[in-house]
Amino acid sequence: MINGLNIGIVLFLIGLYGIITNKNVIKMVMSLGVMGNSIVLFFISLGYITDGEAPIMTSGVKQIVDPIPQTLMLTMIVINLCLTALALTIIVWLYNEFGTLDMREIG
């Protein structure tokens, strides 16, 4: 039962719970990071095969790991990095404007 797919889903829900309950904006961005990484885990284990090899088709290679999810996740990691950087930039501006990181006070 403990495989990458299930743990990915559990981590996804933990991240969602974090966003719902946290009032601190930095903690919200951290929860977002957890959600993003859970997606990466989900996709990578989706193409995983036990004893599979890298998808370079020389002679003797029989079982290969599916390369498409991995390439998709490369794109997704880059986008997620960009999102996190932007979110933290906005938080710096927010802190300069309001002097607090609490969602309830910022409004």
Added chain:
Amino acid sequence: MIEHLPIFLLITPLISGLIVTLISISSKTEKIQKIITFISLSLPFLYLTLLFQELSDGVIEYNIGGWTKPYAITLVVDDLAFALLVITSIVTFLSFIYSLKCMRETGGNFCFFYLLMTTGLYGIFLTGDIFNLYVFFELTVISSYILITFGDKRTSLMASFKYLIMGSIASFFFLLAIGLLYIKTGLLNIEYLSMNIHQIDCQTQMVIFSLFLVALGIKAAIIPFHVWLVSAHSTAPSPVSAVLSGITVKTGVYIFIRIFTLGCTLQNLNETLIALGALTALGGVTGALVEWDIKRLLAYHTISQMGFIIVGIGTFSDIGITGGIYHIVNHAVFKGLLFLCAGSIIYRTGTSDIREHGIGRTMPITLITYIIAALAISGITPFNGAVSKSLIEASVYNYPIIRLILVFASIGTVAHFSKIFYYSFIKTQKHRDPLRYQEVPFSMLIPMVILAFLCILLGIIPNIWLDNFILPATSSIIGGYNVIQFKLFDALLILKEMIIVALGIILLKVIIVRSKDIDRLRTFISKFNLNICIFLMAITLVFVLVIFSLSN
């Protein structure tokens, strides 16, 4: 040359964005950057004219990587994509012209992010690959997060942050659904997915479509997921609001249509969507009751009109989808125009509170364009909103409750637009001298006049547009259609509109008299902050899953 046109649509804004940034490093003058942006936003008209001739021969496909079909990265231009590409190019171009005078002292940054957002929008409509939809959507929303912060600093930062959190959650749900689809079929190409989706068992389909519903619900601002829209659209600079409200929200619906064409075999999917759409149509109007800020009012009406579109798409009949697509185009035109009008009023008066406007007849062209847009969004006969609204209402003929809700939403729409009309234009401020206001600069008037002209043109000769653009788009989704001949001056329809207008004005009177109840409603609505709305979203996901599992 001709066969490379789809990729040119993407490359032109992208490369000119790069050039604009490179120039902004070396020189401080904005003139060259604005000229480059202007040219690269007007070139798509040429491409689209050439594409229209090509399109008569059938769907245009463009393989980028040179791989064979199911694994290729393809750009697909069918009639639906073409109709939305045309309206995208019109709205982005006109909003940019408007922003020349309105957005000063932003340097090349504004041009760069604006071009990036345009690239993302073209990409969403062009791509034939479900993962690239995600990539282009992220390109669009990341640049719009930044564009929103060009507005008023204090409020727009928080709006941008809320939008970022909700948009990211939507993307993650979308990716999860893509992952599940990939596990079951091993495909990402939309065309091939639609051939293979019947192999997936019912349980998995349920989960996949619930995840898609949450992801696209956030993007299209269906009611429990709408929390980001109002603050984001109201605090952005007006030309950006016009694009966000006109096009970016519609991308959610567009992806909805694409997902629907996968042809899933679920029961009650249509009914769920129609119910959510009706809730959205009514909820948006109710939210607008408490607002005195002109841009927040318009943003709430975007939610309401999205409800109309979702109802039309949700029926998945030919007439409903025709109405939905026509309303997407119409809403882009008149909501873009309304945001530009609001921008002009704020540009001259310096405030967005409608109680302090009172500009009277000092801005005649803004007044006329506002009246045209308000009549169009209320669905009064000679204008374009009437055509699409009556098509949507005809499509839910079998659901009398939904029809009633849509009529209520129309009454609310009339009430709110006469509210803006009464406070901003008719009622004059005593302590202010109305003569000090004057008409906005010429370059801000041109886009408004063109959009107002489009409102009339799309309404007076609806059959030409229906036959050439909208019905082919419908047939590209459901593979066939009945010819709809729309009768323009139907006596019964006009009588119905008159009653709606009369009831709307009575409702406005009630709103003004019973302001205490409105205040109570305001405190109720202000309780829905970000955390509670995400919680509601999760509840809705579970609820939808339960409905699907009970009926399948």
